[in-house]
Amino acid sequence: MTKNYPSPDQPVASADLRNVMGYYLTGVTIVTMTGPDKKPYGLTVTSFNSVSLSPPLILWSLDNRNDKLPLFQDAGGFAVNIMAADQLALCRKFAAADNDRFLNCDWCFGKYGQPLIKNALANLECRPWAEYDGGDHTIFVGEVMSIKHNRGKAAAFFNGKLGQHEG
Ligand SMILES: Cc1cc2nc3c(=O)[nH]c(=O)nc-3n(C[C@H](O)[C@H](O)[C@H](O)COP(=O)(O)O)c2cc1C
Numbered sequence: 001m002t003k004n005y006p007s008p009d010q011p012v013a014s015a016d017l018r019n020v021m022g023y024y025l026t027g028v029t030i031v032t033m034t035g036p037d038k039k040p041y042g043l044t045v046t047s048f049n050s051v052s053l054s055p056p057l058i059l060w061s062l063d064n065r066n067d068k069l070p071l072f073q074d075a076g077g078f079a080v081n082i083m084a085a086d087q088l089a090l091c092r093k094f095a096a097a098d099n100d101r102f103l104n105c106d107w108c109f110g111k112y113g114q115p116l117i118k119n120a121l122a123n124l125e126c127r128p129w130a131e132y133d134g135g136d137h138t139i140f141v142g143e144v145m146s147i148k149h150n151r152g153k154a155a156a157f158f159n160g161k162l163g164q165h166e167g
Pocket residue numbers: 028042043044045046047048061062063066067068094095096097098157
């Protein structure tokens with residue numbers, strides 16, 4: 001079914017953008033950061049992408065309503081954990097409210113002090129490169145300082161559902 005959008009002069013409704021972006025298949029990441037109290041924090045993120053190879057830059061965006069926004073803005077960096085197909089429960093846990101996300105999650109501090117989730121497909125430790133206004137989100141660009149990766153199938157997100165990519 002083809003849907004036509006009304007006016008060329010007005011941007012589309014946010015619900016229409018949300019729906020159409022559901023048709024863009026992505027992997028699933030958990031972005032983590034160490035707070036000033038040395039405690040780990042993390043959330044499930046699909047807005048991750050690469051930006052530049054030289055220098056090696058990646059980006060992701062954080063909802064401005066997230067109360068950890070100032071922590072990410074002041075942090076010495078963050079890590080992007082690219083989640084494996086058998087880690088969908090963790091992807092759900094790190095998007096759900098009111099739970100101790102790192103409890104029963106196998107993780108360690110990386111070389112640059114950021115929390116790395118073990119058995120993820122990859123862990124990228126980043127230091128801050130730039131931060132941009134992205135409407136109701138803040139775009140964080142990080143310079144990748146260290147990479148670990150494993151082989152395996154990937155967690156995927158499509159049409160509002162978490163699933164597995166056969167790889
Ligand atoms: C598949 C999926 C992708 C998500 N991607 C993002 C994202 O790119 N940016 C973001 O700010 N929140 C994203 N979220 C929502 C956050 O994970 C969720 O709001 C966050 O965990 C709330 O954290 P808090 O309880 O610490 O505020 C996503 C959630 C899911 C389930």
